[in-house]
Amino acid sequence: MERSLMICFFFIGLLNAQGAWVMSNRTHPELKWKTFQTTNFNIHYHEEIQEIAIQGANMAEQMRSTLIQQVGLDTLPHLDIVFTTEDEVMNGFATPANYTVIWVDQNDVAVWLEDEKWLRTVLAHELQHLVFFSVTKTWLPFPMNNLYSGTPGWVIEGLAEYYTERWRPARFDLSHKYHVLRNTVDKIKDPHNDGFSKCLYFADRFGDSTVVKILNHRDKLGLFNFKRAFKKYTGIKLKQFEEDWRRHMNTYFFGIRSQKETYQDVGRVYRLPMRYVSGFDRFSDTLKVAMVGRKDKKQGDYSLVLAVRDTIKENKKYRRELKKKKDDTPIRIKPVWKLKELDYGRIGSDIKVSPDGSKIAYSKYRYGEHQAMIWDVYVVDVNTRKKIRITNSQRANNPSWSPDGTRLTFVAHKNSTSNLFITSLDSIGTQTRLTNYSGDVQIVTPAWSPDGSKIAYAVSKSDGNMDIVVFDIANQETIRLTTRPEVDYRPIWHPDEQKITYTSHAGMTPNFHTVDLTTKLSIQNTDIGDAIWTVGWNHNATAITGLTLNDVDSARVVDVDPARIANVSKNTMNNAFSNWRDKQPDHPLIDLDPKRDVIGAVAVEKYRFYNHLKHLGTILFPDVEGLFYNGVYIDATGRHILGALAITDWKNVSSAFEYQNATGKPLGGFWGISYFKDLFFEGRYYNRNNTYLLEFYNGFSIYGSRAFNFGKNIFANHTLRYGLNYFDRQVAYEPDSLDVFPPPESGKEGSISLVYNYLSRRPHQQNLFAPPQGHGFQIGMDLVDKKIWGDFTYNHINMDGFINQKIGPLVLFFRGRYESVWGDRIPAQETVGLVDIPNEYILGQLVLGKEHMSPRGWNGVQLGDRAFFGTTELRTPSLNFNFFEIAKVIKYGQLSGAFISDFGKVWGGDDEDWITTTGAEFRFSLLIGNAPFLIYGFGWAQAPEDWNDGKGRWVGPKPYFRMTLISPF
Numbered sequence: 030m031e032r033s034l035m036i037c038f039f040f041i042g043l044l045n046a047q048g049a050w051v052m053s054n055r056t057h058p059e060l061k062w063k064t065f066q067t068t069n070f071n072i073h074y075h076e077e078i079q080e081i082a083i084q085g086a087n088m089a090e091q092m093r094s095t096l097i098q099q100v101g102l103d104t105l106p107h108l109d110i111v112f113t114t115e116d117e118v119m120n121g122f123a124t125p126a127n128y129t130v131i132w133v134d135q136n137d138v139a140v141w142l143e144d145e146k147w148l149r150t151v152l153a154h155e156l157q158h159l160v161f162f163s164v165t166k167t168w169l170p171f172p173m174n175n176l177y178s179g180t181p182g183w184v185i186e187g188l189a190e191y192y193t194e195r196w197r198p199a200r201f202d203l204s205h206k207y208h209v210l211r212n213t214v215d216k217i218k219d220p221h222n223d224g225f226s227k228c229l230y231f232a233d234r235f236g237d238s239t240v241v242k243i244l245n246h247r248d249k250l251g252l253f254n255f256k257r258a259f260k261k262y263t264g265i266k267l268k269q270f271e272e273d274w275r276r277h278m279n280t281y282f283f284g285i286r287s288q289k290e291t292y293q294d295v296g297r298v299y300r301l302p303m304r305y306v307s308g309f310d311r312f313s314d315t316l317k318v319a320m321v322g323r324k325d326k327k328q329g330d331y332s333l334v335l336a337v338r339d340t341i342k343e344n345k346k347y348r349r350e351l352k353k354k355k356d357d358t359p360i361r362i363k364p365v366w367k368l369k370e371l372d373y374g375r376i377g378s379d380i381k382v383s384p385d386g387s388k389i390a391y392s393k394y395r396y397g398e399h400q401a402m403i404w405d406v407y408v409v410d411v412n413t414r415k416k417i418r419i420t421n422s423q424r425a426n427n428p429s430w431s432p433d434g435t436r437l438t439f440v441a442h443k444n445s446t447s448n449l450f451i452t453s454l455d456s457i458g459t460q461t462r463l464t465n466y467s468g469d470v471q472i473v474t475p476a477w478s479p480d481g482s483k484i485a486y487a488v489s490k491s492d493g494n495m496d497i498v499v500f501d502i503a504n505q506e507t508i509r510l511t512t513r514p515e516v517d518y519r520p521i522w523h524p525d526e527q528k529i530t531y532t533s534h535a536g537m538t539p540n541f542h543t544v545d546l547t548t549k550l551s552i553q554n555t556d557i558g559d560a561i562w563t564v565g566w567n568h569n570a571t572a573i574t575g576l577t578l579n580d581v582d583s584a585r586v587v588d589v590d591p592a593r594i595a596n597v598s599k600n601t602m603n604n605a606f607s608n609w610r611d612k613q614p615d616h617p618l619i620d621l622d623p624k625r626d627v628i629g630a631v632a633v634e635k636y637r638f639y640n641h642l643k644h645l646g647t648i649l650f651p652d653v654e655g656l657f658y659n660g661v662y663i664d665a666t667g668r669h670i671l672g673a674l675a676i677t678d679w680k681n682v683s684s685a686f687e688y689q690n691a692t693g694k695p696l697g698g699f700w701g702i703s704y705f706k707d708l709f710f711e712g713r714y715y716n717r718n719n720t721y722l723l724e725f726y727n728g729f730s731i732y733g734s735r736a737f738n739f740g741k742n743i744f745a746n747h748t749l750r751y752g753l754n755y756f757d758r759q760v761a762y763e764p765d766s767l768d769v770f771p772p773p774e775s776g777k778e779g780s781i782s783l784v785y786n787y788l789s790r791r792p793h794q795q796n797l798f799a800p801p802q803g804h805g806f807q808i809g810m811d812l813v814d815k816k817i818w819g820d821f822t823y824n825h826i827n828m829d830g831f832i833n834q835k836i837g838p839l840v841l842f843f844r845g846r847y848e849s850v851w852g853d854r855i856p857a858q859e860t861v862g863l864v865d866i867p868n869e870y871i872l873g874q875l876v877l878g879k880e881h882m883s884p885r886g887w888n889g890v891q892l893g894d895r896a897f898f899g900t901t902e903l904r905t906p907s908l909n910f911n912f913f914e915i916a917k918v919i920k921y922g923q924l925s926g927a928f929i930s931d932f933g934k935v936w937g938g939d940d941e942d943w944i945t946t947t948g949a950e951f952r953f954s955l956l957i958g959n960a961p962f963l964i965y966g967f968g969w970a971q972a973p974e975d976w977n978d979g980k981g982r983w984v985g986p987k988p989y990f991r992m993t994l995i996s997p998f
Contacts, residue, residue, distance in 0.1 A: 553595040
C-alpha cells in the first residue's frame with residue numbers, strides 16, 4: 030500500500046543526519062571497521078587505512094592544545110574521529126555530537142593545498158568545528174542552542190579556516206576576484222568562501238581576543254547569542270561589519286588588479302563558443318574545439334561538448350551583409366558554432382583530444398565497485414559518441430595521449446598514494462605502472478613530450494610542494510624542474526622539447542612561467558591580476574593557449590608568446606587594506622608532523638557501535654498545555670541511529686520511535702524499525718467540497734531499502750524498498766458528505782510492501798518548475814492479508830512513469846499511471862477510479878495522502894477495481910521573477926504555462942468509457958526562499974468535443990484553480 034505519510038519535520042531532519050553514507054546513499058557493508066583510543070580521541074577507520082588513521086591520530090593530539098587555546102577553552106571532551114575512503118569525496122564534516130567524519134585518499138586537492146597535505150588541512154578544519162561547538166555550548170541542547178544563537182554559517186566555516194589554514198589562490202583568492210569583478214561579493218553563497226575573508230578581516234581589525242570574548246559570552250539566560258555578543262564587543266552591528274567587509278574586499282582586489290597586466294597586454298584574446306567553461310582542448314582542425322562546462326547557468330552538472338564551426342551559415346551571413354554594404358567598412362561575421370553534447374555528469378576539466386582528432390580522453394565521476402563514488406578515465410569517439418571506460422574503480426583522472434595516439438597515461442591513487450599508469454587502446458584492461466611512489470604523494474596534469482620518450486607532470490611529495498618533474502620512460506628516472514613553495518602544474522611542452530611552459534601560483538595568482546630543461550632557469554611570461562591557466566600549444570600561432578578567469582559574459586582564451594617576459598610590478602597598497610590577507614592567529618598551528626609518534630602503541634579493536642553512542646540532538650518545548658520532545662542518538666560512524674518523538678497535551682500522548690541501520694548488513698542498503706502511535710497519518714480530500722479524510726496508522730514497520738547504479742550515469746539510480754507492516758488504521762476524521770467515495774473503514778492491517786523505483790534526471794534549476802529532461806518508472810505492490818495480521822485481505826498495485834522531452838525552448842511532459850486493487854476484504858477508501866477531486870502537491874511533487882486520478886476540466890465519478898490515468902503537457906520554461914515578496918522569504922512568482930491533455934479509463938465499474946480533456950493553464954509558485962513550496966495552476970480544460978457547439982462556434986469552459994504536479998517522483 031503506497032502512502033505518503035507526514036511525520037514531524039524535525040524528526041525526519043535529525044534522523045537523516047550524519048554518516049559518511051549521506052554523500053552517496055550507499056552503506057558499504059564490505060568495510061570492516063576498527064577502532065583504537067588515544068589520550069584524547071577515539072579513532073575509527075576501516076582496516077585498509079590503518080596507517081592513515083594512526084597518522085591522523087598523531088596529528089590530532091598535536092593540534093588539540095593549540096585549538097582549545099585559540100578560543101579560550103580549558104578542556105575538551107573526548108572526541109571521535111572517523112576516517113574513510115569508502116567514496117572519493119573531497120570533504121569532511123563535524124557534528125555537535127563530538128565526532129567528525131573525514132574522507133581521506135585525495136589527489137587533485139593538492140592543487141589548492143599549496144604546501145600542505147589533505148590530512149593535515151581537513152583534520153584541523155573539522156577539529157576546529159568541534160572546538161567551536163564546545164566553546165559555544167550552553168545548557169540548551171542542540172539544535173535549540175543553534176537556533177537561539179543565530180550564528181551565521183560564515184562564522185562557523187570562516188573561523189575553522191582562519192584558525193587552521195592560510196589564504197591561498199584556490200582557498201579563496203580566485204573566487205573573491207570573480208565575485209569582485211561581477212559585483213557579487215555580498216551574494217557569495219558558500220560560507221567557506223566569504224567566511225574565510227570575513228574572519229581574516231575581523232581578526233585584523235578587532236584582534237583574536239575579541240573573537241574569544243564573543244564566543245565565550247553568555248547572556249542573562251546563560252545562552253550564547255552571536256549578534257548581541259558581536260555588538261557588545263565590537264561596538265557595531267553585524268550588518269554594518271558585513272558592509273565594511275564588502276567595501277574592503279572591493280578596494281583590495283581592484284587595487285591589486287589595477288597594477289597588473291591585462292589579458293590584452295599578454296597576447297591575443299578570443300572567445301570560446303560556450304559561456305560557462307571549466308576546461309577545453311584544441312583540435313588540429315581549427316574549426317573544432319572540445320569543452321567541459323555548463324550550457325546554461327541553471328545547469329547543475331557538466332557537459333562534455335564538441336563545438337564545430339558552421340562555415341556554411343557564416344558564408345550565408347557574409348553574403349547577406351555584402352549585399353547591404355554601402356562603404357569600405359570591413360565586414361565582420363561572428364563565428365557560428367554547432368554544439369554537440371558527447372557526455373554529461375561530473376566531468377573533470379582536464380580533457381585531452383587525441384592527436385588525430387577522433388577521440389577525447391577525460392575523467393568522470395561515477396558509481397564503481399561496491400557502489401563507491403569514484404573517478405575513472407573514459408574515451409569518447411567524437412563522431413559516434415561511443416564511450417569506452419579505460420579504468421575500473423581506480424580513482425583515476427588526468428588522462429594524456431601519447432604523440433601517436435595509441436596510448437594513454439593517467440593518474441590513479443590508493444590510500445593517498447598516486448602513481449602514473451599507461452595503457453594501450455588496443456589492450457584496455459592491461460596497464461603498466463610507470464612510477465613507483467609510496468607514502469603521501471599526489472600527481473596531476475601529466476603531458477607527453479612530442480617524441481613520446483618523456484612525461485612531464487606535477488607532483489606533491491611529503492613536503493607538500495607541488496613541482497614540475499620530467500619522467501624518462503626508458504630510464505625510469507625523474508628530473509625536478511621547479512622548487513618554489515607555490516604550486517607549479519599544467520606543463521606544456523614546446524615542440525623542440527627544450528622548454529616547458531607551466532602554470533604557477535607564485536604571487537597568489539595563476540600565471541604562465543617557462544622553464545629551460547637544460548639550465549632549469551624559469552622566466553615569468555605573464556603577470557595577470559585575475560588568472561590564466563596553461564592549456565596547450567597552438568601550432569598555428571606558435572603560442573601557448575591559456576584559459577582565463579570566467580568573470581564576464583563569455584569564456585575567454587589567450588594565446589601567449591612563450592618567449593615573452595612579463596612586466597612584473599610590485600604591488601603598492603596602503604597596509605590598512607592589505608594586512609587582512611596575511612593575518613595569522615595569535616596561536617597558529619605549527620610544527621605538525623604526521624610521522625611524529627605521540628600516541629605510542631595502540632590497541633586496535635573491532636568497532637562496536639554500542640560503545641560509541643552519542644546524543645545528537647534534542648528539541649524540547651514544554652508548557653502548561655503540553656510538551657513536545659524529539660531526541661536522536663547516533664553512533665560515531667553514523668550507521669546506527671535511534672530517534673524518539675513525543676507530543677502530549679497532558680491527557681493524550683502521540684509518539685514515535687525509529688531505529689535505522691546503515692551498516693549494509695545483512696541484506697545491503699538500509700533497514701530499520703519504526704513505531705507510531707497517533708502520529709503517522711495520511712490525509713487527502715475525500716469529497717467534492719474538498720473536505721479531508723484523516724487516517725492514523727498506529728503500529729510498527731520493519732523496513733529496508735537499497736539503491737543501485739550501473740556506473741554509466743550517476744543520476745540514473747535504481748531503488749528497491751520493502752517492508753513488513755503491522756498497522757491499526759484509524760479513521761480520525763471523515764467528511765459529512767460522501768458524494769464520491771463510500772464511507773471509509775477502520776481496521777487492523779498486516780502487509781508486505783515492495784516498491785521498485787528508477788529515476789534518471791540530471792540536476793537543473795528548472796527541475797523545480799519545468800524539468801527540461803529526465804524520465805522514471807515506479808512500481809509498487811502491497812500484499813495485505815489477514816494471515817499476516819488484521820482484518821483486511823487485498824492486493825494493491827500502483828505503476829507510474831514519466832518522461833520529459835525538450836523541444837526547442839519548450840518541454841513535452843508525459844505521465845502514465847495505472848492502479849489496481851483486488852481482494853476479499855478491501856477498505857472502502859482504497860477504491861480506485863477517476864474522480865473530480867483535486868490533489869495537494871508539496872514542492873510540485875509530494876502528495877499528502879493517496880493521489881486521486883483527477884482529469885482537469887472534467888466533472889464526474891467513475892469507480893472500479895482498475896484505472897489508468899495519463900497526462901501530456903507542452904510546458905514553457907518559467908520566468909525568473911517574482912511579482913510579490915514578503916521580507917525576501919515568502920514570494921510569489923516563477924510564471925510559466927502549459928498546453929495540457931488528461932485522459933483516463935476505469936475497468937470493473939459501471940462506466941468504462943475513456944475520458945479525455947484538453948486545455949491550457951498558467952502557473953505560479955509560492956516560494957519559501959527560492960524553493961517552490963506550492964505550485965498553482967489556473968487554467969481552462971474540457972473534453973475536446975465540448976470546445977465547440979457543433980455549429981463551429983467556440984465554447985469556453987469554466988476555469989479551474991488547483992495545485993499542480995511537476996514531477997511524480
